[in-house]
Amino acid sequence: MGNNKASKSVVIDYDAIANQESFKALVRRKNSFLWLMTAIFLAAYMLLPVLTSYTKILHQKAFGEITWVWVYSAGLFIMTWTLCHLYVAKANSFDKEAKAIIAEYENGGGRR
Known part of the structure; x- marks a missing residue:
C-alpha cells in the first residue's frame, strides 16, 4: 500500500541549485565525460564500415582463416562492455557529487 509515515513537505528551489557553482x-564535468564517451564509441563503430569498404586492411588473415574484421568486430563488443562499466562507475561518482550538492543546498549554501 502506501507509506504511513508523515512525509515532510520540502520545497526545493531548483533555480538556486542550478546557480550553485558546484552544480x-x-x-x-559530466557533459565533457559524456561527449568524450560518445566520440570514442561513434569513432570506433564508424571506422569499421570505412575500413571494410574502402581499404583492404581488415580483409587480411589474422589467425588461420580468421580475418582482422572479425578481430575488430569482437573488439567492438569488448569496447562496448568496457565503456558501459566505465560509465556506471563514473555515474556513481556523479551521483555522490549530486548528493553533496543537495546537502550544500539544504545547509544554506545555495540560497540567496
Whole structure:
C-alpha cells in the first residue's frame, strides 16, 4: 500500500541549485565525460564500415582463416562492455557529487 509515515513537505528551489557553482562544475564535468564517451564509441563503430569498404586492411588473415574484421568486430563488443562499466562507475561518482550538492543546498549554501 502506501507509506504511513508523515512525509515532510520540502520545497526545493531548483533555480538556486542550478546557480550553485558546484552544480555548474558537475554539469561541465559530466557533459565533457559524456561527449568524450560518445566520440570514442561513434569513432570506433564508424571506422569499421570505412575500413571494410574502402581499404583492404581488415580483409587480411589474422589467425588461420580468421580475418582482422572479425578481430575488430569482437573488439567492438569488448569496447562496448568496457565503456558501459566505465560509465556506471563514473555515474556513481556523479551521483555522490549530486548528493553533496543537495546537502550544500539544504545547509544554506545555495540560497540567496
